Amino acid sequence: MRAVVRKLGRGAAAVGAVLCLAVAGWLVWLLPGPQLTAILGFGPVDGVVTVYECHEATDAEGYSTGTDCTGWYVPRQAGEPAREIVLASAAAEHRHGARVEVRTARGRAYELSGTAVFDTGTTTGLLLVPFLAVAAWLVSCARGAAPGDGDGYFFAALGGMVAVIVLAMVSGILVAIGVAVF
Numbered sequence: 059m060r061a062v063v064r065k066l067g068r069g070a071a072a073v074g075a076v077l078c079l080a081v082a083g084w085l086v087w088l089l090p091g092p093q094l095t096a097i098l099g100f101g102p103v104d105g106v107v108t109v110y111e112c113h114e115a116t117d118a119e120g121y122s123t124g125t126d127c128t129g130w131y132v133p134r135q136a137g138e139p140a141r142e143i144v145l146a147s148a149a150a151e152h153r154h155g156a157r158v159e160v161r162t163a164r165g166r167a168y169e170l171s172g173t174a175v176f177d178t179g180t181t182t183g184l185l186l187v188p189f190l191a192v193a194a195w196l197v198s199c200a201r202g203a204a205p206g207d208g209d210g211y212f213f214a215a216l217g218g219m220v221a222v223i224v225l226a227m228v229s230g231i232l233v234a235i236g237v238a239v240f
Contacts, residue, residue: 068199068202071196078193085185085189090181093166093174096168097171097175098170098175099170100161104162106160107132107143111128125150127151145158146166146168147174147177172234184223187218194211195208
């Protein structure tokens, strides 16, 4: 009887790990995924923004989040209307009349910039790390570890969150340098 319960517990832990990873992937696809793919430039260019003005953007608490530009968006696909749009986290403070190729997500335009990579990379990483730590703990339980041995996974998750911030910062700096050089 005990062997059957142990086998069921291991199976439940394995299913829980798969479900945890599936929920993490779904949340990334739902929340920061579209912006991240637009910022990193996956897929063809959606259109061109002719910039009116650029200004420093702030979040709800008043902290600077980079430069946003407003402008007139002309899509590449026929049938879509041209409209006013915000170029979020612009790579530079574009001059009036500058034409910038962009990709769109959720009604905003994006281009590759260090600030956007840092912001979206941090959001994505901080969303993923707790799910990955729980999934790793469940996999270890499925392989036969005692369920109470989760302290290391908790501290690994804390270290992972710090690593995500540092990695996003380094990535943002490297992208900003690359955009400035090229």
